[in-house]
Amino acid sequence: MxxxxxxxxxxxxxxxxxxxxxxxxxxxxxxxxxxxxxxxxxxxxxxxxxxxxxxxxxxxxxxxxxxxxxxxxxxxxxxxxxxxxxxxxxxxxxxxxxxxxxxxxxxxxxxxxxxxxxxxxxxxxxxxxxxxxxxxxxxxxxxxxxxxYLPEPKQIETAEETMEIYAPIAHRLGIYWLKTELEDLSFKFLKPEIYNRLVEEVARIASRRQEYIARVQSILKEKLAQAEIDAEVQGRLKHYYSIYQKMEQEKLSLEEITDIYGFRILVKTIRECYEALYVIHSFWAPVPGKIKDYIALPKPNLYQSLHTTVIGPEGERIEIQIRTWEMHKVAEQGIAAHWRYKKEASLGQDEADEQFDWLRRLVEFKE
Missing domain, CATH: 1.10.3210.10 (Hypothetical protein af1432)
Structure with missing residues (x-):
């Protein structure tokens, strides 16, 4: 506790x-x-x-x-x-x-x-x-x-409500770590057999692919360093519910999904974001239609990042996000990173009006 x-x-x-x-x-x-x-x-x-x-x-x-x-x-x-x-x-x-x-x-x-x-x-x-x-x-x-600890009917009711209402709210607010945990927890109770099997299969595949992931990270670090871009390269396993969604939508088995891992590049400036994108596309071909510029056009929840999917080593598709550290803070904390409340007073009227207008726009936000 x-x-x-x-x-x-x-x-x-x-x-x-x-x-x-x-x-x-x-x-x-x-x-x-x-x-x-x-x-x-x-x-x-x-x-x-x-x-x-x-x-x-x-x-x-x-x-x-x-x-x-x-x-x-x-x-x-x-x-x-x-x-x-x-x-x-x-x-x-x-x-x-x-x-x-x-x-x-x-x-x-x-x-x-x-x-x-x-x-x-x-x-x-x-x-x-x-x-x-x-x-x-x-x-x-x-x-x-x-x-x-709840009875099974209550587990299902709560998980459905979480998946349908609260996870989407976390998404609208841009708090992606919270959204993904709520989705995975809901998935665990709504489809327990599928969830448990997927966890086992992902662990088995992940153990085999550690060398490939390390290789991709090494290539990215080396190429960015050669371009004099100071960057941190992170590899991350996609959350279970998003993997399940992709399997369902594309009618694929887990073995057929090549991009259960995503990569994130963190840099200091917006200029370095675009420079990093150029460098990556110079040695790995981008997949047409898979480049998204959320820096020039941020999402209503303030999310900013460059997204690209490229054909990496051994012909596998690799999803990469590129953002500044400041953008990363907003991506992790969502709107909580934007509005800081001063301890000596409540919101001023201008700030309150701004927040209310933002909430009204967010209510209508659709991906």
């Missing part, structure tokens, strides 16, 4: 001057209010708000947001009133907790005939403050990580 001092230490690692008293007070309140409650896993219920707060620090949240994460279930589960939270923690924290409670009621009260996409749009439109959605996503992530 995550401990409160670990959460505070992580906060101080990116916000050295943070005032932690609010978080410590929220922790004491949460511990008192949830003291007689247990999770189905047998762990104290307090483990859940601690995990939610921990996930929010992964997205560089500030003090009020972390405090709200610790208190996010108190209105719904402990019969605490919003006004009481406002007196003790201020309007900002109270509004966040109330927002999470309201958003949580949307899916619970929804009728089956309401489309999941519409529910996702409702959640985004209703939240107004993006931090509410981020806390709700952190809440859902921990619930999915502990889903095995």
């Amino acid at each position: 995550v401990r409160i001092n670990e959460i505070i230490d992580r906060l101080l690692s990116y916000e050295p001057k943070a005032e932690t008293e609010l978080i410590q007070k929220a922790y004491i309140w949460s511990a008192r209010l949830h003291r007689n409650q247990l999770r189905l896993s047998g762990l104290p219920y307090l483990s859940h708000p601690l995990e939610v707060a921990w996930t929010r620090t992964e997205l560089k949240a500030n003090e009020p947001t972390i405090a709200a994460g610790l208190l996010h279930d108190t209105i719904e589960d402990c019969e605490v009133q919003k006004e009481e939270l406002a007196r003790e923690f201020g309007d900002e924290v109270a509004n966040l907790v109330d927002g999470v409670t309201r958003v949580g009621k949307i899916s619970k009260a929804s009728k089956p005939e309401i489309q999941a996409e519409y529910l996702g749009k409702m959640i985004l439109a209703m939240a107004k403050d993006i931090r509410v959605v981020l806390i709700k996503l952190a809440d859902r992530l921990h619930n999915m990580r502990t889903l095995a």
